[in-house]
Every structure is written in structure tokens, then in C-alpha cells.
Amino acid sequence: MRLLTKLGLAAVACLLGANVAAADTTVKWLHIEVNPAQVKIWEEVARSYEASHPGVKVEMQFLENEAYKAKLPTILQSKDRPNIIYSWAGGVLKAQIEAGVLDDITDQVKGYSDSITPAALAAFTSNGHVYGLPIALSQVGFVCNKELMAKAKVDPAAIKTWDDLLAAVKTLKAAGVTPIVVGGADKWPLHFYWTHLAVRVGGKAAFEAALRGENGGFAGETFQRSGELFKQLVDLQPFQNGFLGFKNPQAVGYFGDGKAAMTLAISSIYNLQRALAADKVGLSEDKICWFDFPVVPGGKGAPTDTLGGITGWLITKDSPKEAVDFLKYFISKDVQTRLAAGNYIIPVVQGADAGLNNAFMKLIAANLTKSNYHQNFYDQSLGPSVGRVVNDVSAEIAGGSMSPQDAAKAIEAARKQGN
Amino acid sequence: MGVAGKAVPQTAVRGPSWDGRFTVLILFLPPALLLFTLFVVLPIGEAAWYSGFNWNGFGRPTNWIGFDNYRFVLETRAFWLALRNNGLIIAVSLAIQLPLALTLALMLAERFRGAVALRMLFFMPYILAEIATGLIFSFVYDGDYGLVASIWRTFGAEPPHLLASTDTAMLAVLIVIVWKYFGFHMMLFIAALQSLDKSLIEAARIDGATRSQALRHVVIPLLYPTIRLSVFFAIIGSLQLFDLVMPLTRGGPADSSNTMVSFLYNNGISRMRVGYGSAIGVILFVICVTFAFTYKRWFMRDE
Numbered sequence: 218m219r220l221l222t223k224l225g226l227a228a229v230a231c232l233l234g235a236n237v238a239a240a241d242t243t244v245k246w247l248h249i250e251v252n253p254a255q256v257k258i259w260e261e262v263a264r265s266y267e268a269s270h271p272g273v274k275v276e277m278q279f280l281e282n283e284a285y286k287a288k289l290p291t292i293l294q295s296k297d298r299p300n301i302i303y304s305w306a307g308g309v310l311k312a313q314i315e316a317g318v319l320d321d322i323t324d325q326v327k328g329y330s331d332s333i334t335p336a337a338l339a340a341f342t343s344n345g346h347v348y349g350l351p352i353a354l355s356q357v358g359f360v361c362n363k364e365l366m367a368k369a370k371v372d373p374a375a376i377k378t379w380d381d382l383l384a385a386v387k388t389l390k391a392a393g394v395t396p397i398v399v400g401g402a403d404k405w406p407l408h409f410y411w412t413h414l415a416v417r418v419g420g421k422a423a424f425e426a427a428l429r430g431e432n433g434g435f436a437g438e439t440f441q442r443s444g445e446l447f448k449q450l451v452d453l454q455p456f457q458n459g460f461l462g463f464k465n466p467q468a469v470g471y472f473g474d475g476k477a478a479m480t481l482a483i484s485s486i487y488n489l490q491r492a493l494a495a496d497k498v499g500l501s502e503d504k505i506c507w508f509d510f511p512v513v514p515g516g517k518g519a520p521t522d523t524l525g526g527i528t529g530w531l532i533t534k535d536s537p538k539e540a541v542d543f544l545k546y547f548i549s550k551d552v553q554t555r556l557a558a559g560n561y562i563i564p565v566v567q568g569a570d571a572g573l574n575n576a577f578m579k580l581i582a583a584n585l586t587k588s589n590y591h592q593n594f595y596d597q598s599l600g601p602s603v604g605r606v607v608n609d610v611s612a613e614i615a616g617g618s619m620s621p622q623d624a625a626k627a628i629e630a631a632r633k634q635g636n
Numbered sequence: 637m638g639v640a641g642k643a644v645p646q647t648a649v650r651g652p653s654w655d656g657r658f659t660v661l662i663l664f665l666p667p668a669l670l671l672f673t674l675f676v677v678l679p680i681g682e683a684a685w686y687s688g689f690n691w692n693g694f695g696r697p698t699n700w701i702g703f704d705n706y707r708f709v710l711e712t713r714a715f716w717l718a719l720r721n722n723g724l725i726i727a728v729s730l731a732i733q734l735p736l737a738l739t740l741a742l743m744l745a746e747r748f749r750g751a752v753a754l755r756m757l758f759f760m761p762y763i764l765a766e767i768a769t770g771l772i773f774s775f776v777y778d779g780d781y782g783l784v785a786s787i788w789r790t791f792g793a794e795p796p797h798l799l800a801s802t803d804t805a806m807l808a809v810l811i812v813i814v815w816k817y818f819g820f821h822m823m824l825f826i827a828a829l830q831s832l833d834k835s836l837i838e839a840a841r842i843d844g845a846t847r848s849q850a851l852r853h854v855v856i857p858l859l860y861p862t863i864r865l866s867v868f869f870a871i872i873g874s875l876q877l878f879d880l881v882m883p884l885t886r887g888g889p890a891d892s893s894n895t896m897v898s899f900l901y902n903n904g905i906s907r908m909r910v911g912y913g914s915a916i917g918v919i920l921f922v923i924c925v926t927f928a929f930t931y932k933r934w935f936m937r938d939e
């Protein structure tokens with residue numbers, strides 16, 4: 218009996234000891250990715266990191282996009298916060314830095330950060346301090362359906378100016394084709410029009426002046442004009458019936474089903490439309506075309522200027538140094554090449570775009586290389602309090618319930634009230 | 637009503653002695669007071685405190701702006717739209733939902749074959765979770781694939797997207813509200829009807845009252861306490877409506893179907909304007925409390 222007790226105690230001691238040895242450090246990683254194929258690759262990367270770094274455990278946690286945004290301020294202030302969190306950079310990142318909930322990782326990524334596209338890294342840098350690492354870039358532009366465009370005899374390659382686009386919409390309508398599909402209930406897909414017009418009309422200078430409140434801020438001429446141009450398009454009724462009730466995934470699926478000729482979308486729609494199409498097949502590569510957002514008459518922005526996202530990962534306050542180490546491993550050329558090869562991302566590590574293996578994604582990568590001014594989505598870069606108003610007014614212009622002038626004024630009012 | 641008090645002899649019922657009541661007070665008040673303070677007074681006080689700041693939810697609030705948040709709320713067109721929508725919901729609840737519930741209750745309170753099954757059928761929507769109801773109806777209303785669309789098509793017309801138009805979105809939400817909650821009120825009325833003293837109705841009938849006269853002059857007045865309760869629930873429920881709106885329209889398009897609470901959520905939470913959101917919360921709280929106390933004072937003082 219006594220022997221048995223001793224053995225039992227020894228076993229317990231062994232187990233406890235083993236546990237302590239096995240989990241010296243846990244890196245908690247909170248993400249919002251919904252594409253299972255991509256998450257699977259991430260899991261594999263985490264496991265291989267654990268294999269080569271004994272004593273470190275990488276734990277993945279998931280929250281849905283909107284829930285994530287809503288809970289983030291609370292999560293960050295809890296003692297049990299995750300070490301690595303997802304970020305769109307911009308105004309939210311700024312608020313987090315000011316609140317002191319992030320770790321400054323400048324020293325830890327010194328040297329390593331040279332391998333990253335400077336513009337992407339800059340999005341996660343504030344006053345010379347690095348707070349996170351980017352993982353992917355994206356571009357917003359018109360994705361089109363070759364067959365439907367051909368049916369109406371519209372050549373997508375010839376759409377260079379805003380007037381060209383308006384003419385194409387008229388031709389498509391006359392041919393009985395729905396010109397554009399948009400997920401208006403989510404509002405942000407509509408804000409692409411307003412923002413991209415602003416990027417074309419005023420360029421970088423106008424945006425930065427507006428941020429400082431110069432030239433009437435966002436109520437100024439550039440932004441009123443963006444609204445007016447958008448209104449020109451809206452007046453042609455280019456969108457599918459009931460577009461204000463469509464959520465974005467619905468709209469992307471609608472495009473994948475081949476029901477509309479065009480959609481103004483983030484380049485990642487290339488994969489997404491297949492997953493969301495009714496038949497899960499969507500449009501094959503040879504049926505998809507792309508053209509850059511058209512230029513506007515007298516616009517100060519360069520035609521190569523791009524609108525899109527810069528997404529990445531942040532390290533939260535008081536995280537173990539392994540968190541940064543894992544992040545460097547995760548955003549290495551190997552892993553980026555692998556994600557690029559699946560066409561999930563436009564990589565940010567130099568040389569990794571060699572992994573891209575289809576014409577569409579290669580084109581986007583080339584566009585981003587050419588771009589001297591890559592504007593982050595307004596709803597992200599302006600922070601939630603102003604950015605959401607941009608989304609609201611874009612939807613209101615599209616629905617005809619607000620004039621372009623009032624829209625611009627509403628954004629400026631929010632900027633003045635905002636944080 | 638002033639003389640009514642005299643009719644009840646106060647001496648007939650002897651209350652417990654002061655000592656007894658004091659012991660009860662010492663024993664039971666502190667826990668209740670503590671819980672009430674912790675879970676009711678403090679959060680409300682905190683919200684009121686936050687409503688004075690321009691604050692994005694990070695760290696401690698520091699930027700005191702006094703009553704500006706309230707001014708911003710009252711200057712927002714969407715807030716007044718939301719308030720109007722809450723008014724509409726109350727009006728529809730009182731003018732359509734409750735009469736419908738009462739009519740059905742009068743029909744189903746009697747015992748006949750299938751009455752219980754019908755009661756359950758009408759009560760079913762109430763059991764369904766709000767979120768699920770919203771999702772189901774967003775499919776029903778879908779202009780391309782929904783039930784409404786196919787009905788429309790049988791008449792050869794191009795189906796509308798009810799939830800996507802500022803003219804119809806609120807109407808569509810109101811229909812779901814009536815559908816979802818009439819069963820609850822019907823059950824309250826049925827319970828009240830079944831506990832009525834049948835002899836009063838029989839007496840009225842013997843005295844020569846017709847069915848409808850007995851209904852109007854005996855049954856309905858006897859139901860007043862339940863009706864008053866129902867009205868109370870309907871109004872408070874209308875003011876708090878949120879979880880049906882989100883899956884259906886999220887308050888859109890162009891804020892046309894926001895309620896006060898969805899407006900609070902869309903502004904306070906989604907935009908991380910915690911101070912502004914708190915101000916909306918405090919305004920809503922004041923409206924609810926004012927209503928609850930006034931209503932109790934005026935209409936439910938006997939209960």
C-alpha cells in the first residue's frame with residue numbers, strides 16, 4: 218500500500234514537472250481570419266515554430282470581424298489579453314498607441330524589418346517606433362466579368378476616365394446587364410467609391426491637409442466634389458435591385474454567380490467570390506478582368522495612386538519576447554511565399570511575391586509596386602469615430618437621402634468632435 | 637377615488653410589531669441594498685459619469701466636455717428618427733398587437749377541440765430567439781429568393797426589396813414585431829380570462845345582456861388589470877427593442893429603422909465613442925424610468 222502511494226506521488230510529481238517544462242511560455246494570438254484554408258496554413262506554421270522552439274506554445278484564438286472591433290478596447294485593458302492581435306493600422310492603431318496598450322518592438326525587429334516593404338512597415342510605425350508588423354497589402358479596383366462585358370460590347374481596358382465608366386454603365390444597362398453589384402447594407406463597400414474619388418480628385422496633399430483641418434477640412438472642395446462625382450454614378454442607378462439590403466458576402470456571391478458585370482472591391486475578392494458563389498466554383502480566372510479606378514478630369518492624384526488595405530499584427534503591452542520572435546518567424550519570406558502561392562495575400566516581405574502564381578494577383582502586386590501613394594481605407598485610417606461616418610454618408614449618397622455637400626459637412630463635423 | 641380609503645377599516649389587519657419589522661430590516665436590507673448598489677446604481681452612475689467625457693474607451697477618460705455629448709445627441713437627425721421609430725413601435729403595439737391578442741384570446745380561452753394546439757401555434761413566435769427570428773425574416777423578405785418575392789412574382793410584378801428601402805424597412809420590421817409578440821400578450825389574456833369569475837358573466841346573461849354586451853360591460857372591465865400590465869410590457873419592450881433590428885436591417889438604410897438601442901450600439905460601440913453612447917444610454921434610461929413611474933402612478937396604483 219505504502220509503495221503504491223509512493224508510486225502515485227512520484228507519478229503526480231512527474232506530471233507536474235513535465236507540465237512546467239512543456240509550457241514555459243504561451244504566446245496567445247487572436248485573429249479574425251474566416252478562410253479555413255488560410256487558417257490551416259497558419260496552424261501549421263505555429264506548430265512548426267513550436268517544434269523548433271521547445272518550451273513555447275502558440276495558442277490561436279478567433280473572433281468574428283465586427284465582434285473583434287467592438288471588444289478590442291476591453292480585451293486590451295484586461296490582464297489576460299492576447300499577445301498578438303490583428304490590425305488594420307490607421308486611426309485605431311493611433312488610439313491604441315496613445316493609450317499605452319501596445320509594446321514598442323523597434324529594437325527587437327531592427328535589421329529584420331529591412332526585408333519588409335517600406336510603405337507597409339510605415340503603417341505600423343509612429344514617431345520612429347515600430348508597434349507591429351504588416352502581413353498583407355491589397356488594392357481596391359474594379360473587378361469585372363469578361364462574358365457580361367463582352368455581351369454589352371464594353372471593353373474594360375478602355376475604361377480610363379470617370380466619364381468612360383459612366384458611359385460603360387449606360388451601355389451595360391441598355392444591354393440588359395446589371396452594371397455593378399455592391400453590398401450596401403455593410404456600408405463600407407460603398408465608401409470605396411467616395412474615398413477612391415477623393416484619392417483621385419485631391420491626392421495625398423488634400424487628404425493630409427484635411428486631417429490638419431486646412432481648406433475646410435473634409436467639408437472642403439475636394440471632398441464635396443468626390444460626393445458630386447459619386448452622385449453622377451448613383452443617378453444612373455448602376456447597382457443591383459435592393460443593393461442597400463445586401464451584405465458584402467451576399468454581394469460578392471452575386472458577382473461570383475455571374476449576375477453583374479462589375480464590382481468595386483478589394484483584390485482579395487479573387488478568392489472570396491469562389492467561396493461565396495452559390496455553386497462554390499464562381500468565376501474562373503479566365504472569366505475575370507480588372508481595371509484600375511478611373512481618373513477624374515482635373516484630378517490632382519496620380520493615376521497610379523492606390524487605395525487599399527495594409528493589415529498586420531500588433532504586440533500588446535507586457536508580452537513575452539517570444540511573441541515578437543514568433544511574429545518574425547510568421548512574417549518570414551518562406552511563410553509569405555507560401556501564403557502568396559495560395560493567392561491569399563499580396564506579400565509584404567521583399568521577394569515573396571515570386572510565390573504569386575496567377576496573372577490577377579501578379580497584376581495587383583505590380584500595381585502596388587508602381588504606386589507612390591497607397592491610401593489606407595478611410596474608415597480605418599480615420600479611426601472608428603470618423604471612419605464610420607464616411608461609411609454612413611457614402612451609403613446615404615448612394616440611397617439619395619443626403620446631398621454631397623451635407624455628406625462632406627457631416628464628416629468634417631465628426632472630425633471636429635472625434636477623438 | 638378620494639373616499640375609497642375610508643371604506644377599508646385599517647384596524648382589521650394588525651401588522652407585525654415595530655421590533656419585528658426592524659429585525660427583518662436589519663437582516664434583509666443590507667444584502668438587497670448591496671446588490672442593488674453594485675448592479676444597478678453603480679453602472680448607471682458610471683454611464684452618467686462617462687457621458688461627460690469625449691472618450692474612446694481606452695485607458696481612463698480624461699477629456700471632460702460637460703454636457704456636449706447630450707447636445708451632440710440631440711443635434712443628430714438619426715437620434716430623432718430612432719425616437720420616432722420607438723414611438724411607432726409603441727403605437728403599433730397598442731393599436732394593432734394588443735387588440736389582435738385580445739381578440740384571439742377571447743376566441744381561444746374557451747374549451748373546444750384544437751384550442752390548445754392553436755394557442756401553442758400562436759405562441760410559437762414568442763419562443764423563437766430574436767436573432768433567429770430576424771435572420772428568418774431577412775430571408776423571407778429577400779427580394780430575389782424570399783417568400784415575399786415569390787408571392788409578388790405570382791402576381792407578375794417585380795418584387796421589392798423591403799429591407800433595402802427607406803420607405804419600407806421600418807414597416808417590414810413592425811410586421812415582424814407584431815408577429816413575434818402578439819402570442820405573448822394573447823397568453824396573458826387567456827390566463828386572465830380563465831381565472832375570471834364565470835358567475836358574473838352568467839348573471840349578466842340572466843339579466844338579459846347579449847353576448848357582446850356581456851363582453852363589453854363585464855368581461856373587458858374585468859380584464860383591465862391584465863390589459864394595463866400588457867400595455868406596460870408592450871411599451872417598455874418597445875423602448876428596449878434591439879435584437880430584432882440588428883439581423884434585419886442594422887438600423888438602416890440611412891438610419892430609417894434604428895431604434896434607440898440600435899442607435900446607441902451603432903454609435904457608442906461600433907464607433908468607440910463611449911461618452912456619446914453613454915449619453916444616449918442615460919437619455920433612454922430617463923425616458924424608461926419616467927414612463928415606468930408615471931404609468932405605475934396613474935394606471936397601476938391599485939396593483
